[in-house]
Amino acid sequence: MPPIVLLWRNLWRRPLRSILTVMSLAVAVFLICGLRSIITTIRAAADNCDPRRLAVMSASGLFVELPLHYQARIDKVPGVEITTKFQWFGGYYRSQKNFFAQFAIDPETMFAMYPECKVEPDAIQRMATDRTACIIGSSLAREFGWKVGDTIPLVGALHPHPEDKAWEFKVAGLYHSDRPNFDNRTLFFRWDYFEETLKQGGVPPAVGVYSIRVAPGADVAQVIADVEDVFKDSEQRIDCTTEAEFQRQFQSMFGNMPLFLTWIGAGVLIAILVASVNTMLMAMREQTPDIGILKALGFTDGSMFVLFLLQSTFLALLGGGLGVFGALATAPFISAGLEMFAPGYAVQPGTVVLGAVVALAIGPIAGILPAMRARSLTCIAAFRGE
């Protein structure tokens, strides 16, 4: 074994270099953990969907609307327990920078279908009595400082108000979901307000997506087939999928995000590996005379190999540990920032293990080349600084 005191002192021989190396390793592991967490969160959104819930959208794509009368026909399909509808409002608050999702919904069926979306009973009651009422997510309320009773003016970019003014929504209550498939940054408002207002301007309302809950005991695949069969000869053909599949299709609209993020992570890993090898080679060059001294004193070639491998591993573990800690410590802030894109962002235990494995692997890999050189160097060559 090499002298541990020497191992420790060598690490701090060039404190700035060691600190910069540790910091760059920490940033790399932090990024790898962060990117991995986004991937697992995105996947969790689909994995957490209720397998009895289905989504119905136009076969032409998500941006093509479906007729309003489809709901009644869906309701008649055997095995359908509840149907509800969503329409993307696409408005903005004061500036287009203040973007968040808004949907026109039927509160009664929607909240019944999504029990993970927890709303105070008083809020649902207030929503029932006020046509302009809305329910907003807890994160959205926190972000804009909105509270019950506030009026939120939204410019209807997709659905302009017929009187050429902002739509106004009164906050009836807040909802909160702990599940990653349901974000807390959305505004839901009443369908009837939406429909009647549009009709004033002579615009017939349409539906973006229908959501179905399959009755207990019913065959989900059969219900999907039956729903699609109902509309196979209609003016607008539909695509009926499980909610999980719908989530995946929605995510794939942004491209293959998991693959993209994985490639970024791999790039970060390679960059830090190259930087770490360079650092360890510099350290080895600097410590070359010491290798000669130690070997002359009787330390073996193997102990020199271990000395450099341990130096590298220690730096990597320190940096990796900081990176993992950083990923865990910043998770609540990142979660708030990614509320809409990746609701429920969290660093999973598997990601912590991944970070630790990356750190554990970088150390020996970065140290192997200088360690091999240190092992093969003769005393004479070391004294000459070769």
Added chain:
Amino acid sequence: MAQPLIRLKDVTKTYTRGGETLTVLNRLALDMEEGGYFALMGPSGSGKTTLLNLIGGLDRADHGLVAVAGEDLTVLEGAALSAWRARTVGFVFQGFNLIPVLTALENVELPLKLTGLSGKARREHALHALELVGLSDRAKHRPGQLSGGQEQRVAIARAVVSDPKLILADEPTGDLDRASAEQVLTLLDKLNTQMKKTILMVTHDPHAAQHARTIVHLDKGQLGRIEHNQPAAARA
């Protein structure tokens, strides 16, 4: 005549540089008895340091026998050679060769890490060695905080701390002023006369060589004259 500690027979060492083969030691034969004090002298390139490296097991002869303390170094290799070096030889180099990030005490303690001694025992031995060279008050200082003479004395403490039979000193006074050089030479005298260490010192300095009992001259890789000398310590 005591048993030779070092036996060299027909030793040849060549180096190849830029396609040219250079014979540094040419069929050298020499015996050095245990407890002796030898100075190796000769012009630059005569093979002094190469011979010292062969005897210390830092380099390997191309041909011939290099036997030190009963071991044939031409066949010893790897961990066995390292272990032999650790228990048999103490090195003192011209450039001191202390590890800059360690204190004087830690530098002296290094060879003892290869023994089975406890941490406490190692520190006690290292402190004792520093006392021997008069530097126990500098135990916590790093090499950069010591003078050249002090650094070389720490190196001598490190060379003797594990109680080796043989001290190999390569130009130990080469980088020192006269006063410091004298202190180092006095210490080497003490190691030889009081602690019975066999000393082989490479030097250019005739004054330093006068401290040895035997002065061996090398020239162009071959043995020159051998002088037997009344050492300075004995004269004093």
